[in-house]
Amino acid sequence: MDPSAAAAAVAGAQALPSYAKAVDAYRKAVGTAASVTAYVVLARGMARELLPHDFVAAARWAASLLRARLEPSPVERRTLVIKRTLGGQHLYGGGSDSGLYGEVCEYLATRIDPHAMRRLCLGGGSKRTLSMEHGDSMTDVFEGVQFTWASVAGKSQQGNTGTESLELSFDAEHTDMALERYVPFITATVTEARQRDRALQVFVNEGSSWHGITHHHPSTFDTLAMDPELKQSIVADLDRFLKRRDYYTRIGKAWKRGYLLHGPPGTGKSSLVAAIANYLRFNLYDLDLSGVCYNRTLQSLLNGMPNKSILVVEDIDCCFSTVSRKEDDDSDDNYYGSGRSETRITLSGLLNFVDGLWSTSGEERIIIFTTNYKDRLDSALLRPGRMDMHIYMGYCCWESFKTLARNHHLIDCHALFPEIQQLLSGVEVTPAEVSEMLLRSEDVDVALQTVAEFLREKKKAMLEQESVQLHQDLGAKEAQQQVICKQNADAVDL
Numbered sequence: 001m002d003p004s005a006a007a008a009a010v011a012g013a014q015a016l017p018s019y020a021k022a023v024d025a026y027r028k029a030v031g032t033a034a035s036v037t038a039y040v041v042l043a044r045g046m047a048r049e050l051l052p053h054d055f056v057a058a059a060r061w062a063a064s065l066l067r068a069r070l071e072p073s074p075v076e077r078r079t080l081v082i083k084r085t086l087g088g089q090h091l092y093g094g095g096s097d098s099g100l101y102g103e104v105c106e107y108l109a110t111r112i113d114p115h116a117m118r119r120l121c122l123g124g125g126s127k128r129t130l131s132m133e134h135g136d137s138m139t140d141v142f143e144g145v146q147f148t149w150a151s152v153a154g155k156s157q158q159g160n161t162g163t164e165s166l167e168l169s170f171d172a173e174h175t176d177m178a179l180e181r182y183v184p185f186i187t188a189t190v191t192e193a194r195q196r197d198r199a200l201q202v203f204v205n206e207g208s209s210w211h212g213i214t215h216h217h218p219s220t221f222d223t224l225a226m227d228p229e230l231k232q233s234i235v236a237d238l239d240r241f242l243k244r245r246d247y248y249t250r251i252g253k254a255w256k257r258g259y260l261l262h263g264p265p266g267t268g269k270s271s272l273v274a275a276i277a278n279y280l281r282f283n284l285y286d287l288d289l290s291g292v293c294y295n296r297t298l299q300s301l302l303n304g305m306p307n308k309s310i311l312v313v314e315d316i317d318c319c320f321s322t323v324s325r326k327e328d329d330d331s332d333d334n335y336y337g338s339g340r341s342e343t344r345i346t347l348s349g350l351l352n353f354v355d356g357l358w359s360t361s362g363e364e365r366i367i368i369f370t371t372n373y374k375d376r377l378d379s380a381l382l383r384p385g386r387m388d389m390h391i392y393m394g395y396c397c398w399e400s401f402k403t404l405a406r407n408h409h410l411i412d413c414h415a416l417f418p419e420i421q422q423l424l425s426g427v428e429v430t431p432a433e434v435s436e437m438l439l440r441s442e443d444v445d446v447a448l449q450t451v452a453e454f455l456r457e458k459k460k461a462m463l464e465q466e467s468v469q470l471h472q473d474l475g476a477k478e479a480q481q482q483v484i485c486k487q488n489a490d491a492v493d494l
């Protein structure tokens, strides 16, 4: 026999038992399946025969309910439509273009991702803005929930005008969130951004009305040269004031804050007023009291101030210097009593008007008085509770100088700094004077030399002044002693 044929025969004989095993297993499986099917058919038949019809129906209903629960169903969606008619009135809420439609456009311009959009509209004037093309959509996530915005163009029902709308879609379960939190959030965000971006205005009084011009004062808390701790406490006070709407409502007080700024001329009182206005983005109302003769004029001016504004009265010590306390009190009576509206304006009248008018109308108002001479002020103004914070703007200290040097020449150290620091501790110079010296040259070395020279001169003048004073004092003492000696001699003679 051929050896290879013999080997194949042996291998075939070995393979036969495993093949037979597989066939046997298959047969068993078919048998089991057949008997399971037979049992199921039998059970169903028996159930149909034996179980009551109602029970079967209830079981079917329960099974379908379970299926409905387990299978994912399509999520219900809601859509809010915010309309704008081209060239016409805003249809949503009856406002104008600057209403909700405009607000949403402004908001979406800050949320749009230029990399995610195939096409984009680029518009706006000096400030470029991005928006969706009609037919496009984008998503925004708020508190972890996805909101979809679509820009839609169409025709009015009459078919004669075009319409534009923004459609906000979201899962139905987020309807309350959309209406009560998301849309108000958009409005608040846009209002805040508009306030931040708007050009501030400073108003001055003309008769009984305000006349406004754009306010471009560059002063900010960063550029202000003053004691850093004091600066920080003012910023903290302003922040606290802004957050306290509920607090003022709860205690029943007008939502206003009063600051009295005092200190020598040129120490930055006006700069601080501008920094506060720039920080809060509030307009300034610069009240010139020499142009206000009567209480009724003042009343009309104060009534004409909107919310989020600052009333400034500069050099308050000069405004009422001729009015005695007695007259002041009498005038109060006039204001509250007989209703004689022609009463002359007084400090008490001003303070009472501010307290009275602002507690019944308006919010977020600030009043600032400035003076170079706090000691000349009427006690009515200095009484606790009248002005919430008294801020002293003093002479230039070392910290103030460093701020000015950084502002003017972008430097934090220099070889002349130690000498300047030492000189500043002994002389009184205002930040305005130091600013002027620093401005004299663009070359930092020359500018600092000028400051140092100025301070040396100041110190020399101060020492000379002290020496003259000393001589005068000594001379006076000597003269006084001579007089005493003479008096004693006269007494002895007698």
Ligand SMILES: Nc1ncnc2c1ncn2[C@@H]1O[C@H](COP(=O)(O)OP(=O)(O)OP(=O)(O)O)[C@@H](O)[C@H]1O
Pocket (backbone or CB within 6 Å): 223, 224, 225, 226, 263, 264, 265, 266, 267, 268, 269, 270, 271, 272, 372, 393, 430, 431, 432, 433, 435
């Ligand atoms: N503290 C300061 N920080 C930064 N710059 C200052 C400061 N003080 C004065 N200056 C500079 O001096 C100029 C005059 O200052 P400012 O008018 O603010 O002083 P003031 O105290 O209001 O003076 P006055 O009492 O005479 O009105 C400002 O424009 C500013 O350049």
